[in-house]
Amino acid sequence: MVLTTAELEKYADVLLWGLKTARKSKFKKGDIILIQYENPALPLAEILFKKIVAMGMHPVQRMGLTFGMEKGFFEEADDKQLVFIPPGEKELYENVNGRIFLRAPESLTHLKDIDPARIGTVLVSRKPLKDILDKREEQGFYSWTLCTFPTHELAWQAKTTIRHYAAQIIKACYLDKENPVQEWESILNNVHGIKKWLNSLKIKTLHIEAKNIDLTITPGEKRKWSGVSGHNIPSFEIFFSPDWRGTEGTYYANLPSFRSGNYVKGIRLTFQKGAVVKIEADEGEQFAIKQLAMDKGASRIGEFSLTDRRFSRIDRFMADTLFDENFGGRHGNSHIAVGSSYTESYTGNQADMTKQLKEKLGFNDSALHWDLVNTERKTVTAHLTSGKRLVIYEDGQFKV
Template sequence: MQLNETLLQKYAQVMVHYALNNGQGIQKGDTVFLVGQEIAKDLFVAIAKEIYAAGGNLISNYLPNNMRDTSLARYLLEAGSDEQVGFFAQPYWKGIVDATDHILFIISEPDVHYLEGIPASRISMMNSARAPYMKMREEKEQAGKLSWTLCLYGTQSMADEAGLSLEEYWEQIIEACYLREDDPVSRWKQVQAEIEAIKDKLDALAIETLHLKGADVDLTVQIGANRKWLSGGGKNIPSFEIFTSPDWRGTNGSIRFNQPLYYSGKRIAGISLQFENGVVVAASATENEEALKEMIAQENADKVGEFSLTDRRHSKITRFMATTLYDENMGGQFGNTHIALGNAYKDTFTGDMAAVSTEQWAEMGYNSCPKVHTDIISTTDRTVTATLRDGSEKIIYQDGQFQLD
């Protein structure tokens, strides 16, 4: 299945004129690092042309498809030495980050299970090698000089994994991204304004802690001082979530997740986590538990970096899509809650990020884990009650939507 030219062009316009530059679109002379696989060639080319038409510059990273029999990553993991798996071309990636104003990544999986059978420890070794690149990106983003965004290109493998036809899968993408609107860029800006209004109300509450209660959750999350709530603001397309980076030290209780996690090419399902004083003290999964524990065993990946809620009234995503970008934004009957284990987003800080030292981030309870930021999602019913700094309590989320009026 291929998108027609009109839908392709609209998708490219959304990504270039809204998503990049934190919801503002690129400026003439900006340089975009565009990453995608050959299966997404038509969208890759449409976005590249739109970047050029907007007066931007392009650095292209066009990759062969990740299939079990053609994936270079799989071949390296199977046949390469530890030194090769852990290789990191520091000068090259530093040059990319230095030259880039925006990064746009097209998610597409021609074979969802292309890393099946590879030991989780081997995959972690490869992921760890890229930690310096993620650190360079984070530092430039904190200085306000870099933006990034993601979008999805549907494949037969992803549709099969989600239990949908390819047409049904693409229908979710088209609806979620407003691609049938006459002006999807303007529509996105309208939706973003509505979400920003909710975010502003959350900031005004001065929340100390949140208590999540439901059949599969009894969890307390400490928000912490000097935090604000954020929305996608172009960073993900689509994005309807509202999130913050909590003080990891104040997470206590238990939570189960009814949505599977896809991590390093593996499906991890039936996840349960138990927290004590911010640290995961028990973790289990009904499928690929080894991969879950391997992930959590990495330094600081056993702590929370993000807490997020999605209001079902905004999201048009109604089906499981087997990819975090969509599943963390699912609407449906009860919206969704997700937490991320690993690195915290520092742009939730209310002050000047560039003026904060590594030690000060740690003192404020921002988790530091450049190797991991993994969202785990639940779409079951829950009530979220906030305890405010004056000691009062207020239900802020119930029946899948915010309760802030």
């Protein structure tokens, strides 16, 4: 086993901390917790299952498709099968109170020969289920978190050994500490101070400059910076969902991306009037083009994020978006997501967020949410409503 029983116990405790922290209201006995996991993560799923039962809640477990099943599905499914939603799925989503997803991929490129449009069709068909969960979260009835379990495929794609890959997870999630939950509480408190400072600034636009980036982003009205909320273990990023209509310029992801069984490297996006007008990539360009054509919002920005290298212990490419978007290293990182936005960036009551209000404020909506990471040295300058300019991020850290 790549993680010891003691490390798995700590991992489970941190995940449950994340789930509780992410939810606006407290969990109670009788709540339903969905554990979704891929086969290699079964040892962690078993520990979580037992802990949730001991807490008086109802765990519901769902193992994901093996990569052979998933490939076979996309190869053979007809149009009706692609969009089929099993009976009971909607009912479960309407009643679930928490969800923990344990990523443990045994293949990252098994869908490379599948038409990306078919993959997009499945994602779009499941968006109504995502909308149910989003609304429940906004109302305070639901929260989610996720993590990555080390696999040989992840290690191979990251060009390292499974032992070294697992060690990076242990370090990044503070599982090498006696009380990792206490470590995460400390990070939560430290990041709170940075978010408070950022949210005190009246920012009109942000200008992001790096070797291959020249991008302007407009935060928009009624926005706030969020981060280290319990979603994602690990997570060090501080982010917001901008008004997509104010995005102009060029963004480049220097870290490769594995998505939906495909590999994309060196993707460069050019934005005009809020939408992507040009897509280039060293590898996987056609896949990227079709992903961003999935629906109307897929070619718009849904998130902008910065990671302060002082918090993140991740210092290598992990071939896993969860870790790569939280890269610390020498220069920290930034990432954008094309596709759906996060309403937790809304300064008002999320429960009051309607489709019409989202459209009015420029919160993007899409079945897609694709994080694209840049780890180059960069400067982020805030253009304030007062007319002043303020560098808020440089050399991998916030300038608070």
